[in-house]
Amino acid sequence: MSFSFTTGRTATECRVQGASGRRLLGGYELIFNIQIRTAAHERSHDKLSIREWQASVNCGRKGAGMRPLGTAIPQSSTIVQTYDFENTANVALSIELTPGKLAELEQIRNGDDVDFQLNLSAIAHGWVEELSVQPGNANARTRVREQAQPMHDSIDHTIRLTEWTQILEQMDYQRTMVFSLVFPARPGGDQFVSAHRLLEQAREQLLRxxxxxxxxxxxxxxxxxxxSSGEKEIVRAAASKYRESRETRESMTKRERALFLQEAARHYTHLAHHVNEQDGAPEWYSRGDATFCLALASAALSESVARQAAGLDAPTSDGAHEGASP
Structure with a gap:
């Protein structure tokens, strides 16, 4: 790609030389190294000074559409100038990525290469010639004045799988795999209002x-x-079915297994209400423990709300559905 200043006056040619990444507090940074080659100017007043670099970045897979990622800004104030000889300069443009945004980008990439489109822009300061005609003087004179002109162009760049893997390593991404946890919307009826309110309180405590x-x-x-669902006996039956034998365990339905997991999670959280019998101290829980429980509770509420919206009755202890005809 190239920038041009005024009619037919080429200023620069730009390309992505490479990309890198690094870990930030609470997020990540993706850095594009832009190589800028400037042609030699022939006259002194043809020189240019280009600054205020930035790029609007889109990402995705070719043929599947591109999605906005954000704005990349220079890591430092960079001014690219032209000289009476050909010159090459570099501008590092960085874009901050939240954990959720990087997780979604990984989902789009789906284990393959990833494509980026950088809509590059900058402000070029240069000199332009114009004719000046004085009143009463038929002879026009040429004068030179400084002008600032916005410059725009687009770069398509593909980061191959091997390079992207290195970038993720630079970000320490493998140490903090992030998955979106979508909180269920407020239930339409009154059945799960209390559970939803308690879940919101748990989320607020995690943030604190x-x-x-x-x-x-x-x-x-x-x-x-x-x-609220009246499934107390159903949950006990699912837990008993798991413990009874290998045959009954393997015959459990998806819903019964979900209820068994919910009961196991409930058992895991039991110590939060008690103190240690040896020294009387309360049990200690880490952030990992808290997020683990929050994810399980959110999933359990989401399923209950979805079943309510679909009009599904609770399963009975024999695996059938309440209200279903025999």
Missing amino acids: GHYEPVVSLCRKVMDSLVA
């Missing part, structure tokens, strides 16, 4: 860094789900 209350509130979420 109070991890023991998160675990305790998640326990209450699952207790509320069982109470």
Whole structure:
């Protein structure tokens, strides 16, 4: 690609020389190294000074559409100038990525290469010639004045799988695999309102860094789900079916297995309500413990709300559905 200043006056040719990444506090940074080759100017007043670099970045897969990623800005104030000889300069443009945005980008990439489109822009300062005619003087004179002109162009760049893997390593991404946790919307009826309110409280406690209350509130979420759905005996039956024998365990339905997992999570959170019998101290919970419980509680509520919206009755202890005809 190239920038041009005024009619037919080529200023620069730009290409992506490479990309890199690094870990930030609470996120990541993707850095594009832009190589800029400037042609030699013939006259002194043909020189250019180009600054205020930035790029609007889109990403995706070719043939599947591109999606906006954000704006990449220079890591430092960079001014590219032309000289009476050909010159090459580099501009590093970086874009901050939240964990959620990088996780979505990984989903789009789907284990393959990833394509980027950089809509590059800058402001070029140069000199232009214009004719000046004085009143009463038939002879026109040429004068030179400074002018600032926006410049735009687009670069398509593909980061191959091997290079992208290196970038993820630079970001320490493998150490913090991030998955989106979508909180269920507020239930339409009254059945799960209490569970939803408790889940929101747990989320707020996680944001404040109070991890023991998160675990305790998640326990209450699952207790509320069982109470409001009338599935207490169903949950016990699912747990018994798991313990009874290999045959009954393997015959469990998806719903029964989900209820068994919900009961196991409820058992895991039980210690948040008690103290250690040896020294009387409360159990300690890490952020990882809290997010684990929050994910399970959110999934349990989401499924209950979805089943309610679909009009599905709770399964009975024999695996059938309440209200279903024999």
